[in-house]
Amino acid sequence: MGLLSKKDSKLILDPLADNNPITIQVLGICSALAITAELEASIVMSISVLFVMGVGNVVISLMRNVIPSKIRIIAQLIVVATLVIIVDLVLKAFAYELSKTLSVFVGLIITNCIIMGRFEAFALANGTWRSFLDGVGNALGYAVILIIVGFFRELLGSGTLLGIPVLGDPIEKTGLYAIGYENNGFMLLSPMALIVVGIIIWVQRTRNKALVEDN
């Protein structure tokens, strides 16, 4: 990362693994469970969150010296909500098709705890550039987990990836289905998303013992 100093690149790289917002900070779980039944939805949600978090962190960072501490949470909420409404309106006017695919997710972004978490923990205390990097880094960390969960849920639940059948045809019994494989419908329900996230947490902590908290 020649462009960024060591400290700055840490802001992007840390949330990808060792300080991942979902698996380590345990934030943003709700949306990770709700929309990961399809890989495409996971990707679309990741991009939307990337935008809102990147811009939101910059806005909060710019306003950090004027926001009264008593109502800072409300001010943060207003910033997220405004950004989300702007994204929604602009998409509806200029990319109508995309806005329809996004409709469910756009609303869900407001409920994403990672965004408020980063505003509160980082943007309120840091400069614009570093806040931007922190927002992008955390959004990417969120995206990694969302995409992994979406990949397994769609593959095992529907036998497709991005809507394309990859394991054969379940009705005509071709491919894997010919030897008795069945789609696991349970993968499409939210509880399995939690279990997949749990497995990722387990794998991550087994590989890196430093992440395991002492009791």
Next chain:
Amino acid sequence: MENRTDKNSYTIVFAIIMVIVVGALLAFLASSLKPRIAENERLEKQQNILYAMGVNDNDETSANFVSTKEAPKLFEKYIKKQLVIQDGEVTENDEAYLIDVKKEQANAKAGIPRRLPLFIGEKDGKTYYIAPIRGKGLWDAIWAYIAMDKNMVVKGAFFDHAAETPGLGANIKQRYFMDDFIGEHLMSNGTFKGIDVAKGNADPRNEDKTDHAVDAIAGATITGDGVSAMIRNDLKLYVPYFENLKQ
């Protein structure tokens, strides 16, 4: 020492300014984008109606509309008549496709006779009667355009939703689900029966088209029930028109 930003007066002034700025920004954006959004919605309705009667850009698996550029031209070419049925009276109205079904349903509840739009399309010598319907899914509204022949046999369907769960209820707008409705009978021995979205239909290839049932999507029971209810409640209202047609 107390910070400048900790004062009550500062907090109140800040809150007021923020609300005004954000409100003005959003109001300006919403009103300046409104015409574009309305135009997009108008074109989408045309695309939906055309999709239901088989004028679309589908390949083997996808569900694609005709492009927005071509939609108005094709709409004029294929849709021969637009009717509004109100209290049994049928009138022609060239902008019937703009009728808001949601508003009409609310009117019906308030006792005002509901206006039912119906579009008559012709393609390859066949006549399609296309009706818009609307109902409730699990989270929010669902709606559809159903193309029928004069015996109320479904010839095409397009489903859409506002906020059903991706991967589950949202799949009502997937081709495999919409295509199952083609050929299904809405009438049974002269009475309206509708089409059930049924679990355990034991007809995964949907070969039995007179059983008034299509296979449900796993994990989307409430959305499926919403689809059945919407077909039953809204399409039923068109039965008198089709009965008149036969005479």
